[in-house]
Amino acid sequence: MAIDHRVVRRVALASVIGATVEWYDFFLYGVVAGIVFNRLYFPAGDPLVSTMLAYTTFAVGFVTRPLGGVLFGHFGDRVGRKSALILTLVIMGVSTAGVAFVPTYAQIGIWAPILLLTLRVLQGIGLGGEWGGAVLMAYEYAPPRKRGLYASLPQIGLSIGLCLASGMVAGVSRLLPEASFFAWGWRIAFGASLLLVLIGLYIRLKVMETPEFLALKRSRREAKIPFVDMMSRYRGAVLLGMGARYIDGVFFNIFAVFSIGYLTQHVSMSRTDALLGVMIAAIVMCFFIPLFGALSDRIGRTRVYRWGSLICGLSVLPAFWLIETQPTSTLMIWLAIVVPFGIFYAMVYGPEAALFSELFDAKVRYTGISFVYQFSGIFASGLTPIVATALLRINEGKPWMVCAYVMLSALVSAWSARAIERRAVAYGAPASAH
Numbered sequence: 001m002a003i004d005h006r007v008v009r010r011v012a013l014a015s016v017i018g019a020t021v022e023w024y025d026f027f028l029y030g031v032v033a034g035i036v037f038n039r040l041y042f043p044a045g046d047p048l049v050s051t052m053l054a055y056t057t058f059a060v061g062f063v064t065r066p067l068g069g070v071l072f073g074h075f076g077d078r079v080g081r082k083s084a085l086i087l088t089l090v091i092m093g094v095s096t097a098g099v100a101f102v103p104t105y106a107q108i109g110i111w112a113p114i115l116l117l118t119l120r121v122l123q124g125i126g127l128g129g130e131w132g133g134a135v136l137m138a139y140e141y142a143p144p145r146k147r148g149l150y151a152s153l154p155q156i157g158l159s160i161g162l163c164l165a166s167g168m169v170a171g172v173s174r175l176l177p178e179a180s181f182f183a184w185g186w187r188i189a190f191g192a193s194l195l196l197v198l199i200g201l202y203i204r205l206k207v208m209e210t211p212e213f214l215a216l217k218r219s220r221r222e223a224k225i226p227f228v229d230m231m232s233r234y235r236g237a238v239l240l241g242m243g244a245r246y247i248d249g250v251f252f253n254i255f256a257v258f259s260i261g262y263l264t265q266h267v268s269m270s271r272t273d274a275l276l277g278v279m280i281a282a283i284v285m286c287f288f289i290p291l292f293g294a295l296s297d298r299i300g301r302t303r304v305y306r307w308g309s310l311i312c313g314l315s316v317l318p319a320f321w322l323i324e325t326q327p328t329s330t331l332m333i334w335l336a337i338v339v340p341f342g343i344f345y346a347m348v349y350g351p352e353a354a355l356f357s358e359l360f361d362a363k364v365r366y367t368g369i370s371f372v373y374q375f376s377g378i379f380a381s382g383l384t385p386i387v388a389t390a391l392l393r394i395n396e397g398k399p400w401m402v403c404a405y406v407m408l409s410a411l412v413s414a415w416s417a418r419a420i421e422r423r424a425v426a427y428g429a430p431a432s433a434h
Contacts, residue, residue, distance in 0.1 A: 019161070304351045
């Protein structure tokens with residue numbers, strides 16, 4: 001069957017825009033957690049304790065993401081990719097906009113963090129189903145020899161969403177006095193989610209279901225219970241996929257979430273400058289994600305992913321050394337963030353979507369990649385800011401134990417990627433997979 005490249009490009013655009021909205025919503029919470037929520041919703045005598053409490057609610061979103069992955073994975077594998085994506089977008093948008101209206105601890109007491117936690121749970125469920133669907137729409141529509149490139153395009157949504165979230169908070173922070181920012185200014189960023197959701201829905205409603213899923217429906221070969229089928233046939237692939245995902249979650253949250261609190265509290269960098277550093281890295285990442293996605297089509301997913309894992313692990317030492325030795329140089333600190341996070345991290349995140357998609361067949365692919373990505377996110381992503389904050393205290397404010405933690409995760413992921421490569425060879429997978 002001939003490939004209509006206009007349709008493929010439209011699907012890719014819809015996936016990027018939808019993923020951008022979802023990641024903006026999800027990471028806006030993380031950006032604000034360490035600078036606003038710790039003060040307004042989790043007041044404590046020790047600033048470190050209040051920050052860890054705020055990061056705990058951030059982690060809850062990662063804990064509930066596997067639930068969303070299994071729920072919408074089942075729906076996406078049985079009913080369709082498109083329908084699941086519409087539902088996840090609505091859930092994310094409503095829950096994020098709701099944060100803008102939650103009163104503070106000083107106003108309603110314990111109900112404030114409870115409401116915040118509830119909305120964070122809904123965010124996690126929504127994103128748990130979103131990522132897999134956005135990736136599959138691009139992957140299953142793409143030409144076979146360009147699936148690494150096209151599956152990497154929704155991944156750009158992460159960097160754009162992070163850029164928008166960081167940029168929005170940084171802009172509001174710069175324009176408003178400190179008192180106004182904490183009183184109401186930060187809420188603007190959450191309320192803006194409703195506009196982004198409307199744009200995302202408009203684009204997604206115009207996209208048709210993927211040809212691969214339609215063929216599956218016509219042949220009536222859908223799995224009755226995709227999760228059970230996945231665990232019975234792909235248990236090894238699930239474990240290796242989660243191991244490979246480790247460096248992705250750890251590295252991202254060290255630089256996108258933990259670094260903001262670290263720079264403002266331990267290096268005395270302004271909140272705006274710290275957010276701008278992350279935002280610049282996110283912009284740079286937009287260009288390198290498709291580059292490494294396309295490279296995986298040429299030399300293999302696992303090869304790019306394995307080397308990317310190791311390079312990420314090694315880069316964290318010079319990055320934090322530069323921050324420690326040049327605490328007054330904004331340019332040097334930005335360089336320490338932009339190079340590892342904007343460039344090296346893309347070596348992992350670019351080929352990741354296609355790598356995980358090729359672990360499963362179409363009958364359980366939505367469930368499979370969602371579960372691998374979201375369940376591993378609990379320990380790889382959600383716990384990372386908490387672990388890093390605790391390691392920082394143990395090491396008396398020095399980041400070297402945090403660096404060791406990142407390097408350990410890199411070794412786990414590199415080994416897992418190598419094991420996936422050997423498994424692909426043994427099972428006769430396409431050459432692009434290894």
